[in-house]
Amino acid sequence: MFILDKIFKGNTLYYPGCLTKFVGKDIEKNYKELLKKAGVDFVVLPDLEKCCGSPVKNAGFEDDFKKLAADNLKIFKDHSIKRIITNCPACYKMLSQDYPKVLGQEWDIEIRHFTEFILEAVNKGKMKLPKYDNLKVTYHDPCHLGKQSDIYDQPREILKMMNINLVEMQLNKKNSFCCGGGGGLQSNNPELADKVAKQRIEQASDVDAQIIITPCTLCDMHMKRNGKDGGVSVFEFSELLVNAEKVRKAIKR
Amino acid sequence: MNKKFVTEYIEKRSKALSSKEAEELRDKLYNLKKTAIDNLDEYVKKAKSSLEKNGCHVYLAKSNQEAIEELKKIIGDEKYIVKSKSNTINKLKIDEKLKAEIVETDTGDFIAALAGKKDPHPVIPALSLTEKEISKAIKEKLSKDVEPKAEKIVEFVRNYLREKMLSAKVGLTGANVITTQGQIVILENEGNISIISHVPEKHIVVAGIDKIVKDMDEANKVVKAAAVWGTGQDWPNYVNVISGPSKTGDIQNIHIEGAHGAQEVHVILIENDKYEVAKGKYKDKLFCINCGACYDLCPVYNAIGQIPKPSDFERNYKCTLCSNCALNCPVKIDRQSNFRNNRKDFNKLEKIPQANKKMIENVRKYGNPFGEIKDGDTPKELYCC
Numbered sequence: 001m002f003i004l005d006k007i008f009k010g011n012t013l014y015y016p017g018c019l020t021k022f023v024g025k026d027i028e029k030n031y032k033e034l035l036k037k038a039g040v041d042f043v044v045l046p047d048l049e050k051c052c053g054s055p056v057k058n059a060g061f062e063d064d065f066k067k068l069a070a071d072n073l074k075i076f077k078d079h080s081i082k083r084i085i086t087n088c089p090a091c092y093k094m095l096s097q098d099y100p101k102v103l104g105q106e107w108d109i110e111i112r113h114f115t116e117f118i119l120e121a122v123n124k125g126k127m128k129l130p131k132y133d134n135l136k137v138t139y140h141d142p143c144h145l146g147k148q149s150d151i152y153d154q155p156r157e158i159l160k161m162m163n164i165n166l167v168e169m170q171l172n173k174k175n176s177f178c179c180g181g182g183g184g185l186q187s188n189n190p191e192l193a194d195k196v197a198k199q200r201i202e203q204a205s206d207v208d209a210q211i212i213i214t215p216c217t218l219c220d221m222h223m224k225r226n227g228k229d230g231g232v233s234v235f236e237f238s239e240l241l242v243n244a245e246k247v248r249k250a251i252k253r
Numbered sequence: 254m255n256k257k258f259v260t261e262y263i264e265k266r267s268k269a270l271s272s273k274e275a276e277e278l279r280d281k282l283y284n285l286k287k288t289a290i291d292n293l294d295e296y297v298k299k300a301k302s303s304l305e306k307n308g309c310h311v312y313l314a315k316s317n318q319e320a321i322e323e324l325k326k327i328i329g330d331e332k333y334i335v336k337s338k339s340n341t342i343n344k345l346k347i348d349e350k351l352k353a354e355i356v357e358t359d360t361g362d363f364i365a366a367l368a369g370k371k372d373p374h375p376v377i378p379a380l381s382l383t384e385k386e387i388s389k390a391i392k393e394k395l396s397k398d399v400e401p402k403a404e405k406i407v408e409f410v411r412n413y414l415r416e417k418m419l420s421a422k423v424g425l426t427g428a429n430v431i432t433t434q435g436q437i438v439i440l441e442n443e444g445n446i447s448i449i450s451h452v453p454e455k456h457i458v459v460a461g462i463d464k465i466v467k468d469m470d471e472a473n474k475v476v477k478a479a480a481v482w483g484t485g486q487d488w489p490n491y492v493n494v495i496s497g498p499s500k501t502g503d504i505q506n507i508h509i510e511g512a513h514g515a516q517e518v519h520v521i522l523i524e525n526d527k528y529e530v531a532k533g534k535y536k537d538k539l540f541c542i543n544c545g546a547c548y549d550l551c552p553v554y555n556a557i558g559q560i561p562k563p564s565d566f567e568r569n570y571k572c573t574l575c576s577n578c579a580l581n582c583p584v585k586i587d588r589q590s591n592f593r594n595n596r597k598d599f600n601k602l603e604k605i606p607q608a609n610k611k612m613i614e615n616v617r618k619y620g621n622p623f624g625e626i627k628d629g630d631t632p633k634e635l636y637c638c
Contacts, residue, residue, distance in 0.1 A: 018621045022632055050620035055636075058574055059609040060596025064616060071620075143575040170260045174580065177552040183574030183592075187608030187636050192571055195556045199254050206256070 010082025012042045017088030024217040030238035031087050038121040048075050054090035066102050087114040089145035089216045115155040130244040131163045138209035141176040142216035169203045181222030197226035204232045254555040265485025283585040285471045286540035293531045296465045303435030307497035309518040320523050335449045338362050339427025358445040367394045376483050376545040424449030428460040430472040438472045440489040456515035462522050463539040478583035483544035540584040547578035563591040612636035
């Protein structure tokens with residue numbers, strides 16, 4: 001039955017994105033653990049899959065982007081991938097919006113962002129969330145996930161389900177400010193990228209948030225580095241779900 | 254970053270127009286501006302002919318230089334002229350090129366000129382100056398003691414400029430919109446434009462040819478958007494609609510030009526590279542109504558006081574591609590795509606930032622932006638993102 005199911009329904013791929021896979025390895029581990037906890041039968045293709053093309057497209061290499069999309073399509077088809085779950089907002093935006101544009105109807109793979117997946121899993125009773133009573137958290141919308149993909153509510157709902165006291169920064173959702181990490185700014189203009197990050201972190205301090213949470217490895221790494229001296233700790237979304245002890249310890253400090 | 258300014262702006266804007274109304278207006282504006290730019294040549298010809306029929310003198314200037322030559326001829330030997338805020342005129346650098354003294358009559362422009370510190374924001378040139386700094390500049394430049402309070406500063410500026418505006422012979426303004434049917438539309442809150450476009454004998458209007466729309470119905474939409482997206486207002490305090498020099502037929506139905514308002518209206522329409530741009534892939538640049546909304550929500554502008562610019566190699570790569578500018582543009586200029594397309598153009602010219610060069614080499618060779626990664630290793634240099 002299971003085998004037949006797989007043949008007809010195809011495989012679910014966990015696609016972490018290059019930054020998570022090669023640099024944010026703990027985050028990748030967290031997300032894999034979450035998939036296992038939810039009882040998802042998934043595959044990974046770490047050595048075969050290629051970059052989604054987000055940095056390539058952003059840097060103006062459109063032909064390379066198209067080639068990456070076509071290459072990935074072939075790899076995914078070879079492995080009967082019918083659904084991809086990714087935690088990376090940039091990959092999510094590329095796979096769900098830009099791939100269909102360059103690949104047309106051939107691209108028929110369902111794309112889910114991890115926050116959508118978690119909310120569904122919790123609602124179906126397949127996943128349990130830790131509780132953080134009275135923790136004051138603000139949520140940073142990653143540009144690719146929020147204003148570029150309209151995913152604003154799912155991550156916020158999950159936070160509320162964890163008994164978190166969610167406070168919004170004055171600039172939130174469609175008006176939210178970038179962390180400064182995207183568009184190539186970190187590599188091409190690191191000082192400016194840091195300034196923009198500090199500006200964003202200050203907005204979290206303004207609303208007395210204890211922590212900033214964001215479901216983006218890039219935003220997380222960039223803000224963590226720039227928030228070291230401030231009073232606000234930065235966490236990637238999965239850390240809150242998987243590393244409850246670590247988070248609680250960090251806040252007590 | 255001026256957080257108070259940004260949050261108040263967002264709040265006012267959302268009250269001025271619901272998001273549904275805003276989206277509808279954006280679509281209409283995009284379409285009407287696109288039609289205008291796609292038919293630029295025809296629109297310019299029609300506007301010129303209509304304005305002339307209304308009694309205006311119209312000059313088509315191929316370049317900023319030609320516009321300055323026309324200005325010189327019209328201004329003649331006048332010692333000073335009174336001027337309103339205009340981004341088109343700013344680009345002419347007239348204070349260096351004209352003999353006449355230029356008196357800035359917009360409060361923000363006047364203050365910014367005194368302080369010698371002009372913010373690049375198209376609507377709020379004194380945005381980055383505090384009351385104290387302004388009071389200090391007035392003391393230094395005009396030897397007057399003014400309490401560092403907004404109200405007192407405005408009172409001082411009003412009194413200082415009133416006499417100059419009333420006695421000037423030439424008023425110089427920009428235009429927010431010009432219609433193919435011969436109307437010039439200039440909006441404002443302060444009232445200085447109403448005075449300097451009506452009181453001096455000559456009113457000179459300088460505008461880019463991209464300011465032309467079909468009719469007043471379309472012009473009203475631009476005015477609405479400029480108010481809502483520009484300052485979060487529902488409608489500007491004043492909308493000046495000028496169709497020609499003042500006139501009267503009160504005596505025996507004899508047509509006399511020059512009653513109470515301006516006796517001459519001169520319109521200088523500047524072409525520059527706009528016909529060329531209108532045919533190319535960056536034509537949406539010409540849709541701009543100069544409201545400044547892209548500045549207000551740009552994280553980079555808020556951090557460093559300068560907005561990234563797609564066509565400028567240095568300034569392009571200061572953009573994080575967050576898309577705030579594109580999503581907040583009332584005429585739907587897709588700056589997000591423009592940044593990428595300009596990067597594409599730079600790449601073709603082999604003008605590629607070092608980090609991007611490494612990134613693309615790595616992607617082509619290894620399928621990821623970081624390069625060759627052996628089992629378990631973590632790359633140190635992150636050429637991406």
